[in-house]
Amino acid sequence: MNVLSSFNMDRHQRVVIDTTDQQWLASPSTGVWRIPLEREAAESGQVTSLVRYDPNTHFQAHFHPNGEEIFVIDGVFQDEGGDYPAGTYIRNPPGSYHSPGSNTGCLLYVKLNMFPEEDNEIFRLDTHNASWQPGLENGMSTLPLHGFKGEQTVMMKWQPDTSLPRHRHDGGEEVFILSGEFCDEQGEYEKGTWLRNPAGSTHQPSTRKGCLMLVKTGHL
16 A cells, blocks of 8 residues: 555445454554555545554644544543543544543544534543443444434444344445444455445345444445
């Protein structure tokens, strides 16, 4: 991959990436590593990526001109606002500023520069201590994380041998699999897989083993 180039930014295209099979790329800060999933440019514009902090590392202080969305997958992420253990969901609005780091090391799922200007709420949620809701079918649970003008971000928990009828995503769908296995007509996707299904796509998803997922809809 050309580290300077745009990458996977045609959002009319379906993309599937097994992040466990990707190379970690060094960031400008020593000890901070990234796997880009979609990106406008090397150090600017919209980007979705996995970010890994080695223990006792910090990233230089910086602004988020168009916001930042973080889910802590593993370890403890830190900034001036506090310590955020695995399972924490974070929204830093447009214009926010921080000096992030990690004493223990951590793994993050990060989306940068994708907030509308008026989506300006600072938000933190420990998903391990949040109230889940029943899902659309038996065996499904949902934890709403954020909603704004048709865009919805949720965690979904599916028990083994659960499925949904075929349905359409008019505004697209993005999925990151935190644990377990997720399937549809086009394949089987294990922990660490990122999927982006374009606007107008249809599928009939299921799981045999059960799964936990981050899901965003309505934004494509």
